[in-house]
Amino acid sequence: MLLAVMMLASTVACNNLPGRPAPVSDVLRPSQQTDFAALYAQNCAACHGPRGEGGAAIALAGPLYLATVSDQVLRSVTTDGIPGTPMPAFGQSAGGTLTVQQIAALVDGIRKWVPAGAAEGVRPPSYVAGVPGEAKRGAIVYQSFCSSCHGPGGDGGKAAGSIVDPSFLALVSDQGLRTTVIFGRPELGAPDWRGDVPGHPMTDQEVSDVVAWMAAHRVPYPGQPYPSGAGKSLQGGER
Amino acid sequence: MSEEQKFSRRTLLFKLGILINTIVAVIVAVPVVGYLLSPLLKTDRYLSWISLGDIGDFPEGQTRLAGFRSPFGSAWDGATDETACWVRRIQGNQFQVFAVDCAHLGCPVRWFPQSELFMCPCHGGVYYADGSRAAGPPPRGLFEYPWKVQGGKLMIQAGQLPTLSTRA
Amino acid sequence: MTWLRNIANWLDSRLGLWAPVRDMATHRVPRRSASFFYVFGSAAFVLFILQIVTGILLAFVYVPTGADAWNSLQALNHGVWLGWFLRAIHGWGADFMVAVVLLHLCQVFLFGAYKFPRELNWVIGVCLLLLTLGMAFTGQVLRFDQDAYWGLGIGASIVGRVPFVGAVLVHLLLGGPMINGATLSRFFTLHVFVIPALLIGLVGLHLLLVLKLGINEWPMPGRVVRRETYLREYEEELRKDSIPFVPDAIWKDMVFAAAIVLAVMACAALFGPFGPRGIPDPTIIQTVPQPDFFFLWLYALLALLPPQMETPVLLVAPIFVIGAFLLLPFVAGEGEKSWRRRPVAVLSMLLIAVSLASLTSLANRTPWSPVMDAWSGDPVPRPDLQGRSPLELRGALVFQDEQCRNCHSLGGVGGQRGPALDAVATTLTQDQLIRQVLQGGGNMPAYGKNLTPPEVTALVAFLETLHPVGELPARNASQKEMENAAPLPPQSVR
Numbered sequence: 001m002l003l004a005v006m007m008l009a010s011t012v013a014c015n016n017l018p019g020r021p022a023p024v025s026d027v028l029r030p031s032q033q034t035d036f037a038a039l040y041a042q043n044c045a046a047c048h049g050p051r052g053e054g055g056a057a058i059a060l061a062g063p064l065y066l067a068t069v070s071d072q073v074l075r076s077v078t079t080d081g082i083p084g085t086p087m088p089a090f091g092q093s094a095g096g097t098l099t100v101q102q103i104a105a106l107v108d109g110i111r112k113w114v115p116a117g118a119a120e121g122v123r124p125p126s127y128v129a130g131v132p133g134e135a136k137r138g139a140i141v142y143q144s145f146c147s148s149c150h151g152p153g154g155d156g157g158k159a160a161g162s163i164v165d166p167s168f169l170a171l172v173s174d175q176g177l178r179t180t181v182i183f184g185r186p187e188l189g190a191p192d193w194r195g196d197v198p199g200h201p202m203t204d205q206e207v208s209d210v211v212a213w214m215a216a217h218r219v220p221y222p223g224q225p226y227p228s229g230a231g232k233s234l235q236g237g238e239r
Numbered sequence: 240m241s242e243e244q245k246f247s248r249r250t251l252l253f254k255l256g257i258l259i260n261t262i263v264a265v266i267v268a269v270p271v272v273g274y275l276l277s278p279l280l281k282t283d284r285y286l287s288w289i290s291l292g293d294i295g296d297f298p299e300g301q302t303r304l305a306g307f308r309s310p311f312g313s314a315w316d317g318a319t320d321e322t323a324c325w326v327r328r329i330q331g332n333q334f335q336v337f338a339v340d341c342a343h344l345g346c347p348v349r350w351f352p353q354s355e356l357f358m359c360p361c362h363g364g365v366y367y368a369d370g371s372r373a374a375g376p377p378p379r380g381l382f383e384y385p386w387k388v389q390g391g392k393l394m395i396q397a398g399q400l401p402t403l404s405t406r407a
Numbered sequence: 408m409t410w411l412r413n414i415a416n417w418l419d420s421r422l423g424l425w426a427p428v429r430d431m432a433t434h435r436v437p438r439r440s441a442s443f444f445y446v447f448g449s450a451a452f453v454l455f456i457l458q459i460v461t462g463i464l465l466a467f468v469y470v471p472t473g474a475d476a477w478n479s480l481q482a483l484n485h486g487v488w489l490g491w492f493l494r495a496i497h498g499w500g501a502d503f504m505v506a507v508v509l510l511h512l513c514q515v516f517l518f519g520a521y522k523f524p525r526e527l528n529w530v531i532g533v534c535l536l537l538l539t540l541g542m543a544f545t546g547q548v549l550r551f552d553q554d555a556y557w558g559l560g561i562g563a564s565i566v567g568r569v570p571f572v573g574a575v576l577v578h579l580l581l582g583g584p585m586i587n588g589a590t591l592s593r594f595f596t597l598h599v600f601v602i603p604a605l606l607i608g609l610v611g612l613h614l615l616l617v618l619k620l621g622i623n624e625w626p627m628p629g630r631v632v633r634r635e636t637y638l639r640e641y642e643e644e645l646r647k648d649s650i651p652f653v654p655d656a657i658w659k660d661m662v663f664a665a666a667i668v669l670a671v672m673a674c675a676a677l678f679g680p681f682g683p684r685g686i687p688d689p690t691i692i693q694t695v696p697q698p699d700f701f702f703l704w705l706y707a708l709l710a711l712l713p714p715q716m717e718t719p720v721l722l723v724a725p726i727f728v729i730g731a732f733l734l735l736p737f738v739a740g741e742g743e744k745s746w747r748r749r750p751v752a753v754l755s756m757l758l759i760a761v762s763l764a765s766l767t768s769l770a771n772r773t774p775w776s777p778v779m780d781a782w783s784g785d786p787v788p789r790p791d792l793q794g795r796s797p798l799e800l801r802g803a804l805v806f807q808d809e810q811c812r813n814c815h816s817l818g819g820v821g822g823q824r825g826p827a828l829d830a831v832a833t834t835l836t837q838d839q840l841i842r843q844v845l846q847g848g849g850n851m852p853a854y855g856k857n858l859t860p861p862e863v864t865a866l867v868a869f870l871e872t873l874h875p876v877g878e879l880p881a882r883n884a885s886q887k888e889m890e891n892a893a894p895l896p897p898q899s900v901r
Contacts, residue, residue, distance in 0.1 A: 011489065019679030020491050021484050027552075027685055030693045043783045046807045056787050056803035086804035088353050095301050095352050097693070161796020167868075168798040170861035171805070188792065188800075223860030226841055278578040278589070285584035306690045309585060316588040317474025318688040319556070339692060344709060345560035347692045349779060354809040355857040360695040361561075362710040363775045363814075363824050365852045373852030376714045399584035402564045404573025 031099050036109030039102055043090060052113050054187040057087070058179065060110050064192065065183045067119035068127045074107045082173050125182050125193060125204040128175070129211070138213025141206045145196040154217070160190065163214060166222035177211045285311065285399045290392045291326060291336070297393065302327040302350050302368065305336075311398055324384065325350055325357070326393065327368065334393060337370050338382040338401045345402065348381070357381065382407035431618060432657075435649035439625035441656035444518070446663035447511035448617075452610065453664040454504040457671065458542075459603065461497040469549070471595035473588035473687075476551035480683050495675035501546055503671050505701045508539050513756060519744030520623035522632045526736035528616040531609055533732045538606050540701070545598035547699045551591060553685030557696035559586045568718045586689075621645070622652075626744035633741055695776065703770035704763045710775045774823035777813040781821045788818035795872060802869025805862045809854065817873075824850060832874040836883045840867045 033039060041050070048054060052061030059065065078098075079091030090096040091103060098106075142154065151157030154164035162168065181202070184192035194201040202210075273280075291305045305326045312320035325337040325348075337357075339347045346361035356373065357366040364375035371380040382401035387394050401407035419425045468487055470479040483490035512532065515521060521529035544562075548555045559581070566580050567573045582589035624644050650656055685694055698706050712720055746753050778785070787803050795803070806812065814824040821827075835843065844863055845855035858866070874880050883889075 014489055014492060014676075017492070017676040019495055019676050021679055023485060027683070029686060029688070029691060041784055042780050046781070046783050046786050046812065047804055050786055055789070056792060056800055056807065086353075086801065086808035088808060095298075095303055156796060161798060163797055165796075165798045167861035167864035168796075168801055170859070171801045171865055172797075188795075221860075223862075223864040226860075226864070276579075278581070278583050279575055304690075304692065309587070311584055311587075313588050315472035315474050317472065317477075318686070318690075319473040319587050319591075321688065321690050322585065323690040323692055339689075340560060340564075343564070343714075345564040346557055346696055347689075347694060349692055351782075351810050353782075354854065356810065356852060358777050358779070358810070358813065360776055360779055361706075363777055363850065365850075367852065367856070374847065374850050376710070376712070376717065378714050378717075400560065400563055400577065400581065400586060402567030402573070402577055404567040404569070405577050 030097065031102070034102055034105045036105050036112075039098070039106050040109060043098065044106070047086075049187075052110060054185065058183070058185065059187055061113040062183055062186070063114045063118035064122060064124055065179075066111060066114045067122075068124055068182075070127075071107055071111070073127070074110065075103055078103050078106060082176065085171055085173055085176060125202065125207045127179070127182075129178060129204075129208045131205050131208050133205070133208030133210070133212030135209070135213045135216040138209035138211070138216075141202075141210040142213055145200075145202060145206070146210065149190075154214070164217040166217065166219045169214065169218045170222035174211055174215055177214055178207060181207050181210060286396050287398055288387075288389075288394045288396050289398070290394050291324070292393065293391055294328070294332070294334075294388055294393050295391075297326050297328040297334070299328050299330055302352065304350070307395070307397060309398055322397070323347070324395070324397070325381075327370075332388050334386050334388075335370060336384040336386045336393075336395050338384065338407045340382060340401050341377060342372070342379045342381060342403070343375070343377040345400075378403070432653040433651040434618065434621075435645050436622045436652050436656050437624040437644050438648045438650050440622050441650060441659060442625070443659050443663065444514055445622065446660045447507055447514055449660040450664045450667045451504060451507045451511055452614075453668060454500055454507060454671070455606070455610065457668060458497060458500050458504060461493055461500060462599070464493055465497055466599065471549065471591050473551070473591055476549070476591060477683065477687060480550065480552075484680065491680050492675060494680035495678070496671060498550075498681040499671050499674040499678070501543055502700055503667060503674075505539060505543055507667065508536055512536060513760070515623075516752065516756060517746045518623055518626050519632070519746075519749070521736040521740075522742070522744060523634050523637055523736075523740045525616070525620055525623065526740055528613060528620070529736045530733055531613050531616070533729070535606065535609050535613065537729070538602055538609070541602050542598060542606070543699065543701050545594045545602065547702075548591070548594045549598055550681065550683050551687050552683035553687055553691065553694045554682070554696045554698070556586060556687040556689065557694065558698055559590060561696070565721055568721055623744075626746070628743070628745040628747045630745070631741070631743055693779070695779065697770075697773075700767070704766035707766040707770040710773075711769075772823075776822075777810075777824050778822040779813060781812040782807050782810040785812055785817075785820045788820075791817060791873060795869070798865050799869045799872055802865035802867070805858075805866045806869060809858065809862070809866075811866075814851070828870065828873055830874055830878070832871050832880040833878050834881055835870075836881045837867065837871060838883060839881075840870050 040052075044052075044060070046055075047057035048060050053059050054062075077087065079089065079096075079100075080094045081087045081089035088096065090098045092099055142150075143152075146154075146163075147157070149157055149159040150161075150163050154162060156162040180190070182193045184190045184195065186192065193207065196202065287310050289307045289310065291307055297303055297305075303326055304323055306321055306323050309316075309320045309322060323339045325339060327335040327337070329335065337348075341348050341359040341361065341364050343359065343362055343364045346359050348357040348359045348364070348366065350357050355368040357368075357370075359365070359375070359377075362376050364377040365373040366377070366381050367373050369380075370383060372378075384395040384397050384407045386396075397407065399405055399407075465483065468479055468483050468490065470476060480494075483494050485491070515529070515532065548559060563577050563580055563586070566576045569576055578584065580590075580593075581587070582593040621641060624641065630640075681699070685691070697703075709717065709721075743749055787807065792800065792803060811828075812821045814822040816823060816827045817829055819827070831840070841863065843851070844858070844866060845853065847853035854863075871880060
């Protein structure tokens with residue numbers, strides 16, 4: 001009798017052993033995965049950093065950036081990518097693997113990184129160019145704000161590299177240039193629109209002008225020919 | 240009746256019993272063997288033309304994943320009746336339709352539009368956008384389904400698992 | 408308890424089994440063979456019984472159709488009381504069974520127990536090993552998830568490499584044109600009816616032969632087996648120094664078998680059942696199929712063989728290997744039994760064991776597989792981004808975007824199919840980097856058609872920055888000559 005009771009009790013205990021699989025089946029279809037942490041770690045962390053702090057690509061968790069860019073822009077860039085640049089299209093409608101719900105989950109999660117109101121009181125230049133820029137004025141803007149780091153001709157200086165290299169310009173969109181000029185790359189030491197010349201934040205017009213100046217350096221056949229073996233650096237405006 | 244005659248009749252009847260059972264065994268064996276070999280008896284009917292959808296679903300210059308249902312399935316097959324394939328629309332009505340089964344040992348290959356490569360996760364086989372072998376253990380390029388455009392729909396002739404001996 | 412004894416006596420007077428069973432149980436064995444080295448065969452038998460019992464219990468719930476196998480497995484895991492535990496016992500029991508059968512094979516081989524007069528028992532044992540592996544393969548298919556589905560495709564592809572009859576074999580294996588419900592039914596029938604029936608029959612023969620021929624005596628160096636004299640010598644040994652199997656020798660088998668079964672239960676309780684991993688929907692392409700532990704060595708072998716050798720090895724090697732196993736007692740049926748006097752035997756066993764262990768351990772890491780999410784999930788290490796120019800940062804983006812990370816690691820993270828690129832600038836010059844990216848070679852595809860010139864320029868600019876601090880990048884030895892030579896005529900850009 002005692003043996004029977006002990007066996008019964010042990011079967012009840014048996015069900016709570018460490019080997020028991022979790023109650024909810026954790027085997028989801030890839031298209032059903034909507035957990036932000038898992039989606040971000042799998043799709044975005046390589047270029048934008050494990051916590052959105054930036055890396056090879058811009059920081060998504062910048063308070064000023066998130067306060068300025070709209071959800072619609074985040075969603076459309078994630079879905080369709082930026083053609084001609086290394087930002088790929090992740091949406092299924094554009095040939096990627098993520099559904100509309102998954103991209104919405106990503107955008108919501110990215111927003112949560114920065115508490116609301118973190119950028120209170122600061123008004124950066126508008127995300128999209130409101131006024132057309134002019135390259136000639138842009139050259140002057142460049143000399144004032146950027147040449148101390150990027151060199152007199154844009155070829156690179158003591159603190160930063162070339163921003164007029166044709167290969168570089170072929171791989172970045174005008175909006176990308178604008179975003180970098182406005183928000184900088186603080187994780188890599190590049191200041192935002194307020195820090196280029198302390199006390200003189202750049203205006204909308206100045207940003208548009210300097211972007212137009214950079215864009216004017218694009219060439220029809222960038223990146224070729226490759227060096228002829230003389231060991232010259234691939235960088236620099238020699239082409 | 241003498242002992243010899245009894246023996247010979249008994250042994251004759253015994254041998255007759257063996258003979259009858261042998262004949263019956265052969266009669267039973269014929270349908271049994273036929274049943275076991277039934278998957279081989281329909282080979283010419285394992286391929287049929289199946290629609291993958293409107294050609295408008297496949298943008299030009301892109302490779303997209305498509306799926307089709309096997310016409311030879313049974314009610315209890317469940318999801319195993321579905322098969323995936325990669326559709327590459329080169330231009331206009333020019334297509335290539337690849338099987339997802341790697342030509343090495345049949346693992347599903349994945350398309351990466353950025354580098355324009357198919358990569359297999361199992362043993363590292365790589366194929367170019369046109370299906371030709373780029374690197375790794377596959378002995379040939381990707382298996383391709385015969386295709387045609389009919390009534391605005393992309394049709395492929397499919398239905399069997401592609402291997403080095405069985406065409407796609 | 409006399410009423411129990413009375414019933415037993417009544418049964419025995421009808422069946423007459425007690426006397427033969429008692430004689431069989433108390434048969435004499437050489438004293439030195441009552442050793443813990445001899446317990447693996449009985450442990451395999453006990454595990455076989457465990458697998459049959461748990462298998463029958465699982466078959467009460469499991470549904471072997473393509474539509475519902477997954478659901479019935481989920482029901483076993485989450486719905487049926489302790490169903491997960493039963494699945495776990497059956498799964499771990501299978502792993503343990505293959506391991507114990509292999510241990511038994513090694514022990515029999517090392518102790519020369521395949522020699523005269525036990526050649527037939529060895530042959531039956533080899534057949535039992537093949538049937539056990541057959542159970543392992545069909546069993547892992549019944550756990551119908553993505554590994555099982557694509558594993559069937561791999562099996563079909565292997566079988567499809569047989570010349571002339573490849574297509575016939577593929578359709579017979581699959582029970583139809585493709586992997587369907589018919590395939591699962593086929594494997595269920597094999598796993599539950601056909602192979603167990605063969606196993607039970609052959610195990611019975613195997614045990615019968617052990618009883619008839621006696622257990623192998625402990626091998627002594629210098630005691631050589633000869634057909635003319637062995638049987639007499641064995642009788643002599645039994646007369647001189649033997650003990651009844653029950654109870655003097657069987658207690659070691661009982662202890663070890665109990666320990667093994669407890670080990671299976673412990674693994675089942677602590678680690679739980681295997682999977683199922685991934686819904687077996689063929690349209691889910693993001694999957695990395697893997698076999699169970701007992702076939703990992705084959706997985707590694709097929710990944711590492713050069714492509715031209717694969718079909719010959721797959722088709723011819725099994726014939727040679729199995730043939731060698733079966734012919735062993737006929738080639739080496741006499742001679743020394745002790746492993747101390749059989750260096751070829753010991754070395755070849757060590758070689759096979761080390762090879763299988765290395766291949767299995769490699770298959771746990773799969774260095775040959777590209778890491779499919781590394782391009783979008785593994786960040787570029789921070790030190791590789793500091794102080795880089797905008798072009799070089801674009802190059803880092805191109806590096807990730809073009810799936811380079813899937814095969815090449817940075818900072819120890821990423822794919823291992825290609826070399827780690829943390830110091831690539833010290834081993835390749837600029838020219839060599841450009842050539843490698845454009846033309847590939849070996850396991851690397853040619854990216855020339857898939858990259859635009861600015862992408863190549865940016866990528867190579869980034870790769871040129873990858874050298875450890877303080878180490879100089881590789882230099883083209885003819886660079887100085889080129890720099891001093893006359894300038895080349897201007898080239899047309901188009």
